[in-house]
Amino acid sequence: MIQIGKVFVPILAAMTVGAYLGTEARSHPAEDRKRTHIAVWVGWSGFEYDAFQAVVNDYNKQQNTIFVDLLSISGNSLKTLISASAGLPPEISLLSASEIPQFADAGAIEILDEICKENGLTEDKYVPGYWDVMQYQGHSYALPATPATIALHYNTDILKSAGYTKAPETIEEMTEMENKITTIKEGKMVMAGFLPTEPGWWTWAWGPFFGGKLWDGKSKITFNDPENLRAMEWYGSYSKRFGHQQLTAYKSGFGVFASPENGFLAGRVAMEVQGVWMSNFIKTYSPTLKWDAVPFPYPKDRPDLKGHTIVDQDIFVLLKGCKHRSEAIKFLAYCESQPAMEKLCLGQKKCSPLRNKTDEFWAKQENPRIRLFDEMAYSKNAFANPKIAIMPQYQAEISNALDEVALRTLTPKEAVDKVTARMQPKLENYLRVLEARRKAGK
């Protein structure tokens, strides 16, 4: 009888050796040693990645001294942060603009003021809204990749059937429309005019849409200012008007965002706040839907807020302590050139952050409202995620407060006071840590 051990052990040993040799061979491929390799990490995948890979391929072809090794990986921010902390960062990483404070405060990314000046990447070259989001504590910390603005998307058929020929301009008009469009049959909601919880991604922005500020830019949390309180009251009015359970039950019937059952795409919500990317989803999941977009409404007594929008963008950062800094700068400058930027933005179906755009760029855009999204980034009322590293905690506090107001366990006044009281010590602590770091020269 064959002893199992006598057969099994050599096979296992052979497999182990094979696996070892295989992993070693794959880890150390033959590399093109003639060129300097720079690592660029991005979180894009699918068609977004394809668009950037095409730009990278062009760059790798057009010169023979630098080779860009592009890595697409979800969780790129975490990977970048760990690698930077351990002193082995990539040359360039793609982050979201809202992450600048965390990375800048941690001393992980370079200030680009000089680099921008030397390469002609100055303020006048970029759309103001997109330039502003890259500034932090008086310095440029990033360069734009692909930008986005937010607008109120509306279903023209639903508005028309309710007797409206144009979108609301003020919050009061929107409320009136919602009341008319929202339909409850046999005790169940069957149509919603607008739901502040759909998609519910920018909960921090309701206050700024009413003219509120989340902090004074120095040392004070201002969430309990009258404008933020007004936004909270407006948010709470949905539960009052339609009932929290009714709203929750209705929303629970929607599918995930990227699906034909998305509330807006399925024609079950007439108006929704969404970004420049929404037209892609409409085209994919609800191609017959008739829609348009306008800037989000402003309070009737605050016409000065007209044309407001949230500005956000994916950004390129240069990591401190990277191996090939000057080569990375050359590649960044290439990405910011008009042909490369337009190729990237067209591929990703977004606006370009550059002021100058070619006719070809506009002609090839698939989003019929692309110019609106571009114009909004010029608005003096465009605003971005507040530039403080404790924003994730602040955002969580705001979301909790909104839930409590919706559930009516807190009044709007109590909610804004609670958030302010909870965030103020966190802000003070954060500023203390920053100060200590500054003194220590980090």
Add this chain to the structure above:
Amino acid sequence: MKSKKKWLTILTHGVLISFSCLFIFPFLWLLDTAIKPIGETMKEPPVWIPSKFEFHNFWDAITYGSDKVGYIPFFVYAQNSLMLCTLVVVGRVISNSVVAYAFARLRWWGRDFVFALTLATMMVPFPVLMVPTFTIFRHLDWIGTYRPLWVPAWFGSAFSIFLLRQFFRTIPFELSEAARIDGAGEWLIFKSIILPLCKPALSVVALFAFMGTWNDFLGPLIYLLRQDTFTLAIGLEFYHSKAGGTQWNLLMAATAIVIMPVMIVFFFCQKQFIKGIAITGIK
């Protein structure tokens, strides 16, 4: 009396079957979604029986995007995952059984203290260790290779050591004594007497190691630097893009293929596995 027993059996089986249905439901949902057209994947109310059975989703999933630049090399990732699993499973079984033997069967000064210290390492969460271990591997020049992912497996893991130690302690000490009287050394006792009796526990350790490595996302995410070195767990992420939506049917088809090896391993080892779990008291 007989009929009472019969009813009790039916009741027990009924309860067990109901619970197994509850557990198998997500898996069936995954398979169901894998063969649906994309438009029916997230419908409300859910579509249970697809209007069209799209079995080609499985093939599409593993060749996803092969006409584009952002192609997912499914078989390369599968190969990487398998190589890594082999190294980790073998390392984990060998190193942990040796260490556990020392803790369970040998008497030495400070043994219980060292064992407690070993167990204490389980209390330290991985995120706390991420940067320090990354720094160590960076100094060893191992970043971008698979070594940070498998070499630690050859130096023991607290959970597996604990599991094996518990099992080793259930084997009568008289067996070792008898072997010693016959002149056997510790290595021979370990290799020829203890290990052959521990197949169930070794299977559990091997299976846990395999599952942990096959499904590990964070480790490869942190340590690997090139696309062609990625594992399947990371590869699955490529089925959705930041603003382009998720190909749910393809993602589920790919996931079904990815979890298949784990299921096959479990299928063949389940007898040993359950025995191991039952004897060591790990539930």
